[in-house]
Amino acid sequence: MDTQITIADVAKYAGVSTATAGRVVGGYGNVSERSREKVLKAVKELNYRPNMMAQSLRRNTTNTIAVILGDIKNNYCNRLIYAIEKEAQKHGCNVIICNTHEDPLREYRHLQEMYSRHVDGVILMSAVKDISFVEESYKDLYAGDMPIVFVDRTIRGLDSYVVQSNNREISHDAVNYLIGLGHKKIGVLATDDYSTVRERIEGYRQALEEHGIPYLPNLIRYSQQDEETQDYKQALENIREKKVTAIYVLNNNLCMDVLKELKKQQLSIPEDLSLLVWDDEEINDYLDITTIAQPVEQIGKNAVRNLLKLKKKEKDAEKITENYETLKADIIFRKSCGTV
Amino acid sequence: MDTQITIADVAKYAGVSTATAGRVVGGYGNVSERSREKVLKAVKELNYRPNMMAQSLRRNTTNTIAVILGDIKNNYCNRLIYAIEKEAQKHGCNVIICNTHEDPLREYRHLQEMYSRHVDGVILMSAVKDISFVEESYKDLYAGDMPIVFVDRTIRGLDSYVVQSNNREISHDAVNYLIGLGHKKIGVLATDDYSTVRERIEGYRQALEEHGIPYLPNLIRYSQQDEETQDYKQALENIREKKVTAIYVLNNNLCMDVLKELKKQQLSIPEDLSLLVWDDEEINDYLDITTIAQPVEQIGKNAVRNLLKLKKKEKDAEKITENYETLKADIIFRKSCGTV
DNA sequence: CTGAAAGCGCTAACAT
DNA sequence: ATGTTAGCGCTTTCAG
Numbered sequence: 122m123d124t125q126i127t128i129a130d131v132a133k134y135a136g137v138s139t140a141t142a143g144r145v146v147g148g149y150g151n152v153s154e155r156s157r158e159k160v161l162k163a164v165k166e167l168n169y170r171p172n173m174m175a176q177s178l179r180r181n182t183t184n185t186i187a188v189i190l191g192d193i194k195n196n197y198c199n200r201l202i203y204a205i206e207k208e209a210q211k212h213g214c215n216v217i218i219c220n221t222h223e224d225p226l227r228e229y230r231h232l233q234e235m236y237s238r239h240v241d242g243v244i245l246m247s248a249v250k251d252i253s254f255v256e257e258s259y260k261d262l263y264a265g266d267m268p269i270v271f272v273d274r275t276i277r278g279l280d281s282y283v284v285q286s287n288n289r290e291i292s293h294d295a296v297n298y299l300i301g302l303g304h305k306k307i308g309v310l311a312t313d314d315y316s317t318v319r320e321r322i323e324g325y326r327q328a329l330e331e332h333g334i335p336y337l338p339n340l341i342r343y344s345q346q347d348e349e350t351q352d353y354k355q356a357l358e359n360i361r362e363k364k365v366t367a368i369y370v371l372n373n374n375l376c377m378d379v380l381k382e383l384k385k386q387q388l389s390i391p392e393d394l395s396l397l398v399w400d401d402e403e404i405n406d407y408l409d410i411t412t413i414a415q416p417v418e419q420i421g422k423n424a425v426r427n428l429l430k431l432k433k434k435e436k437d438a439e440k441i442t443e444n445y446e447t448l449k450a451d452i453i454f455r456k457s458c459g460t461v
Numbered sequence: 462m463d464t465q466i467t468i469a470d471v472a473k474y475a476g477v478s479t480a481t482a483g484r485v486v487g488g489y490g491n492v493s494e495r496s497r498e499k500v501l502k503a504v505k506e507l508n509y510r511p512n513m514m515a516q517s518l519r520r521n522t523t524n525t526i527a528v529i530l531g532d533i534k535n536n537y538c539n540r541l542i543y544a545i546e547k548e549a550q551k552h553g554c555n556v557i558i559c560n561t562h563e564d565p566l567r568e569y570r571h572l573q574e575m576y577s578r579h580v581d582g583v584i585l586m587s588a589v590k591d592i593s594f595v596e597e598s599y600k601d602l603y604a605g606d607m608p609i610v611f612v613d614r615t616i617r618g619l620d621s622y623v624v625q626s627n628n629r630e631i632s633h634d635a636v637n638y639l640i641g642l643g644h645k646k647i648g649v650l651a652t653d654d655y656s657t658v659r660e661r662i663e664g665y666r667q668a669l670e671e672h673g674i675p676y677l678p679n680l681i682r683y684s685q686q687d688e689e690t691q692d693y694k695q696a697l698e699n700i701r702e703k704k705v706t707a708i709y710v711l712n713n714n715l716c717m718d719v720l721k722e723l724k725k726q727q728l729s730i731p732e733d734l735s736l737l738v739w740d741d742e743e744i745n746d747y748l749d750i751t752t753i754a755q756p757v758e759q760i761g762k763n764a765v766r767n768l769l770k771l772k773k774k775e776k777d778a779e780k781i782t783e784n785y786e787t788l789k790a791d792i793i794f795r796k797s798c799g800t801v
Numbered sequence: 802c803t804g805a806a807a808g809c810g811c812t813a814a815c816a817t
Numbered sequence: 818a819t820g821t822t823a824g825c826g827c828t829t830t831c832a833g
Contacts, residue, residue: 479810480812483811487811487812489812514811515810516810518809518811
């Protein structure tokens with residue numbers, strides 16, 4: 122039984138017109154003190170709650186932003202959501218969450234839904250690696266009039282607004298550190314060919330080359346974190362075969378699998394193998410694993426702010442100068458990297 | 462620049478009335494094959510996307526559910542969100558996320574927002590411990606015509622729909638197991654006086670009493686997981702002082718703190734102290750910690766289903782018989798509990 | 802300062 | 818089978 126109280130009810134109860142009632146509720150225009158009081162009283166007594174669907178329809182703004190992510194369960198995503206929700210609240214926005222399970226088709230569907238919902242904007246960690254992979258009919262999803270801010274990754278070949286860590290630089294620094302410790306054969310464990318991963322590998326390569334160490338592509342293994350296939354085992358073994366002295370893990374998802382496997386093989390860190398991992402989690406602290414910590418809170422926060430700016434720009438026709446925001450990640454030095 | 466294409470545009474382009482266009486787009490009523498084709502063609506060419514705000518306003522249903530949680534960052538909540546989003550998708554619903562930071566005032570505000578948004582329902586992990594704590598003017602938030610399904614916790618004194626684990630039973634079993642190992646002084650680390658915690662403690666007490674072991678309230682310590690106050694240290698010390706042989710941690714949030722502290726004190730598990738923890742996480746597996754694993758996926762799934770049933774009931778005036786759904790948790794026996 | 806009324810885009814009852 | 822039209826609840830222009 123939906124007994125919605127409308128602005129008309131309030132107006133009638135207060136003995137004014139809907140316009141006047143609307144003015145005081147909405148807080149705009151001029152209303153006499155007398156009317157204001159009457160309306161406020163009516164609102165209170167009737168327990169009036171504006172119907173946001175009607176408001177949104179009329180005002181063409183929904184106070185809603187969407188976050189479309191590859192894998193909600195992921196710790197990075199989780200923290201991102203936390204930060205986004207927090208910042209969104211400050212701006213009076215609610216947050217819709219969508220999980221693509223890293224499937225571009227789902228991503229398209231979600232984007233369509235969000236167009237339909239007329240959300241104020243979307244924060245997107247895209248499952249699409251390259252714009253050339255998306256069918257023509259879906260391309261406009263990424264270039265319509267709905268503001269999109271990308272986080273963590275970019276779609277290659279697409280001009281877009283992005284907020285992410287300084288992947289290349291910090292990756293370079295981390296590998297430099299490893300090299301300084303004497304490591305020359307450094308295995309890399311990566312998820313998939315996302316822009317982020319590429320940038321990190323670029324940094325890796327750059328550091329190697331600066332020291333005249335050959336860059337060997339077959340020291341890099343890609344592994345979907347997938348419980349069934351146990352891909353990572355294969356990847357890990359492949360890397361170990363090459364007699365690496367250190368493993369550089371580009372994604373914390375993969376870290377636990379590595380740890381378990383090393384434990385099973387009774388290998389200890391850093392004595393038998395050094396380990397350097399992306400993304401800080403509590404266990405890294407507990408196990409003293411040297412880690413690259415991303416400024417996730419800040420990324421989420423800035424993504425929301427940029428998004429809202431974009432939305433405003435839309436009206437003001439004012440250009441945003443920066444469309445590529447890079448935030449500094451930190452290396453947290455612990456004890457998982459030894460000399461060689 | 463918002464150039465929304467409306468059903469009227471589609472109709473005009475297809476050379477039919479808005480009603481006909483609406484019928485084919487909405488998939489109801491009877492339309493000739495010829496008209497259908499024309500409309501479908503128009504939809505495609507114009508790239509028409511229905512305006513969901515208008516739909517929602519008209520149909521008074523939003524295909525949106527909200528999840529209001531105490532602490533989004535929490536692993537349990539994270540997994541819950543994952544499950545909820547997944548199930549909601551299946552029913553064509555999007556999910557709004559709200560974080561109360563365990564603050565009842567924020568919870569009220571979020572509930573009000575959701576009333577305003579006319580969401581189809583709310584899944585709530587309430588920060589409110591007892592209905593008598595909430596001011597009169599807010600009480601109707603929990604008893605309005607917006608369906609609410611509680612997860613994990615109940616508000617004491619409020620008749621409501623709940624989906625949660627069999628806290629008392631499984632807690633009883635777990636403590637029984639500890640007792641069977643010879644433990645008599647079992648310290649408990651809890652978060653706060655939520656219904657969930659109470660139930661778990663009841664199970665603990667029951668197991669003790671069945672074995673004629675005295676129930677000592679001061680073996681139970683409450684500790685907000687709060688990075689600043691380091692409450693847990695105090696709590697942990699208090700417990701240790703009592704010469705307990707096992708610690709029973711009711712919430713995984715607290716587990717990491719305990720582990721770190723024990724490590725610092727160079728205490729090993731289970732030799733120096735046994736440990737049994739609620740909520741399974743990857744690290745528990747890695748560190749071989751015996752754990753009570755909740756069926757989080759199932760809880761999320763059922764919460765969504767029940768919610769949607771409730772929403773339907775609203776119309777059908779059909780009663781839902783069960784309003785209290787209890788799902789079985791499991792004890793995963795590993796190696797953190799020794800004999801004494 | 803206030804009120805009447807148009808209209809956001811869609812659905813569905815009603816008429817043809 | 819198809820079209821006309823009256824709202825859903827709100828905002829806001831335009832008159833007064």
